[in-house]
Each structure stands twice: as structure tokens, then as C-alpha cells.
Amino acid sequence: MLATVGLLAASCSSDDDDSATPATDEPTARSAEVPDPADDAPVDPLPDADTPGLVTCEGCPTTDDFTDFRPDFGKSSSYQFQGTVSLAKGNGRFYVESPDGQAFGGPIETDTQTGKYSATVPLVCGEHVLKLVWENDQGAAGVVLRPRTTGCAASDIRLTLSWDDRGDDFELHLIREGGTINDGTNDCTWTSCIGVPLDWGRAGDPSDDPVKDVDDVDTLGPENIVYPQPEVGRYTVMVEHWGGGQSGANGTVVLNVTGQRPVEIPIEGLDPQHVFTAATIDWPAGTITVVATTHDCTANWASGCLDKIPA
Ligand SMILES: [Ca+2]
Ligand SMILES: [Ca+2]
Numbered sequence: 001m002l003a004t005v006g007l008l009a010a011s012c013s014s015d016d017d018d019s020a021t022p023a024t025d026e027p028t029a030r031s032a033e034v035p036d037p038a039d040d041a042p043v044d045p046l047p048d049a050d051t052p053g054l055v056t057c058e059g060c061p062t063t064d065d066f067t068d069f070r071p072d073f074g075k076s077s078s079y080q081f082q083g084t085v086s087l088a089k090g091n092g093r094f095y096v097e098s099p100d101g102q103a104f105g106g107p108i109e110t111d112t113q114t115g116k117y118s119a120t121v122p123l124v125c126g127e128h129v130l131k132l133v134w135e136n137d138q139g140a141a142g143v144v145l146r147p148r149t150t151g152c153a154a155s156d157i158r159l160t161l162s163w164d165d166r167g168d169d170f171e172l173h174l175i176r177e178g179g180t181i182n183d184g185t186n187d188c189t190w191t192s193c194i195g196v197p198l199d200w201g202r203a204g205d206p207s208d209d210p211v212k213d214v215d216d217v218d219t220l221g222p223e224n225i226v227y228p229q230p231e232v233g234r235y236t237v238m239v240e241h242w243g244g245g246q247s248g249a250n251g252t253v254v255l256n257v258t259g260q261r262p263v264e265i266p267i268e269g270l271d272p273q274h275v276f277t278a279a280t281i282d283w284p285a286g287t288i289t290v291v292a293t294t295h296d297c298t299a300n301w302a303s304g305c306l307d308k309i310p311a
């Protein structure tokens with residue numbers, strides 16, 4: 001596949017953009033007429049590059065890890081990318097976009113001394129766009145992939161959480177109507193929704209159950225919950241900051257709900273043993289209502305918040 005590598009112009013800060021020329025006859029990056037996304041949409045770190053291939057610019061971060069830009073991930077719902085990048089100034093960013101308009105992103109943990117990076121990236125059904133991007137003072141560069149997955153059913157609700165290196169660690173919760181955080185029946189989270197999923201919807205039918213298919217137990221994340229065919233009702237999206245982290249941790253939770261554009265909700269200054277209520281989702285309307293409130297649970301914390309929230 002090396003011979004078919006597409007070199008695209010990256011978003012270099014250099015003025016010398018004419019030097020970056022596509023090496024293949026594949027269509028080049030999107031034109032500049034694409035309207036600006038909404039303020040609360042997940043940010044595409046390489047908005048001008050959508051053609052599969054390496055994205056390079058002079059002096060920018062580079063990686064030699066990719067030769068297959070259209071990988072087939074089969075039935076996997078996530079993939080752990082790991083390798084080495086040169087010249088990255090900090091953590092990278094991944095970004096995923098599906099043909100039906102779902103989008104989400106998160107950090108790629110990157111050791112700037114050794115260049116080693118690792119991130120478990122949630123995948124969506126079918127063919128989609130997946131970017132891995134690093135920055136330095138010269139600009140942003142990396143790789144654009146067009147992966148494919150097969151045999152999966154699209155989820156009407158997808159939640160993707162990531163955080164910074166002060167958070168250790170964050171925990172994503174999807175609570176159905178009538179439930180509270182950390183109740184074992186109505187809260188999809190690390191204790192209830194990994195491996196053997198909760199039996200929501202049709203009893204005994206796992207195809208309509210929520211699953212936490214990506215979990216993380218230290219810094220950065222991501223975590224991901226997919227819920228294919230929601231029951232009618234109101235769902236609450238919450239995030240816990242567990243005990244090992246530092247105060248003032250930041251993060252984001254991205255909601256992808258069928259019929260709605262993606263909404264990214266910032267989490268700002270979440271202290272350990274505090275809980276952030278991100279939003280509610282009403283199904284089947286799909287209505288997302290941003291809540292963005294923080295609850296101090298330090299007085300009632302034992303392996304998670306034991307306060308009865310939401311009411
Ligand atoms: Ca976690
Ligand atoms: Ca079920």
C-alpha cells in the first residue's frame with residue numbers, strides 16, 4: 001500500500017502552502033465553502049483533509065506507522081492505535097466522522113520524549129473517516145484513514161467522554177428514567193455495562209442493550225457507551241471524577257443522538273469525588289437538553305457516588 005500514499009496539504013502555519021502538492025489524483029481536501037460548524041460541535045483537527053493518506057507539512061509531526069489507509073476492522077467497535085510519532089509537541093487528537101453526520105474526538109496519549117503514542121478509538125458502523133493528528137509550532141499533521149466495520153447496527157445514542165491529565169479517572173454513566181447514579185439496574189457504567197450488558201428494552205434480547213465498549217482507568221480516556229435501540233423515556237448523562245486525580249480537571253462529553261447534530265459539552269474544573277450532570281436525552285424525540293451542573297459527592301462516596309442523583 002505504500003505506493004498509494006496520498007500526501008495532502010496540512011494546515012501548516014507556514015506561508016509556503018504552495019509547496020504541499022497532492023501526490024495522487026484522488027480528490028483533494030474539502031473546499032473552503034463548508035460552513036463553520038456550530039460552536040458546540042466536536043472540532044475536526046484537520047478540517048481541510050478528508051482523503052485517506054498521510055498529511056504532512058514541513059517541520060510538522062510525522063509518523064511512519066501507516067501504510068493501509070482503508071483498514072477493515074471487521075466487527076470491532078474500537079481499535080487501539082499505538083506507535084511512534086516524531087516532533088509532536090504534546091498529546092495528539094483523534095477525530096471520527098460518520099457519513100450520517102455523527103462526530104466525536106479525543107486525545108491521543110503521546111510521550112513527547114520517546115514519541116510513543118496510544119489511544120483506543122471508538123469506531124462507527126460502516127465506512128467512516130478517522131483522523132489521528134499531532135501539532136507543533138509548524139502546524140498540524142498526521143493521517144487520514146477511511147476504515148470500514150461490518151456486521152454492526154448503528155446506535156441511536158452514542159456517548160464519548162475524554163478528559164485531561166489532571167483527571168484520574170473519569171467515569172461515564174448513562175442512566176435511564178427512574179434510576180439513579182450507580183444503581184445496578186438503571187445505570188450503564190463500568191460496574192454494569194462492560195462484558196455482560198444490562199438487559200434493557202426487550203427482555204433476553206441483547207441487541208437492544210446499552211454497552212460501555214471503551215473504558216479507561218487512568219488519565220485522558222476515552223470512554224464510550226453505545227445504545228442501539230433506546231426504550232422510550234428520559235436518559236441522564238453523568239460523569240464522575242474518581243479519587244486519584246487532581247482538582248480542577250477538564251474534559252468533554254460528546255453526545256451523538258440519531259436525528260440530532262453532535263453536541264460536545266465541556267466539563268470544567270471537576271474535582272475528585274464530584275459528579276457532572278452533562279445532559280438529558282428524551283427518546284424517541286431525540287431532544288438533547290444540556291444541564292452542565294456539578295454535584296459534590298465527597299460526603300457520600302464509596303467506590304463511586306452513593307447520593308441518589310438524579311432524583
Ligand atoms: Ca473510568
Ligand atoms: Ca434487552
Ligand SMILES: [Ca+2]
Pocket residue numbers: 216217218219220221222
Ligand atoms: Ca488512559
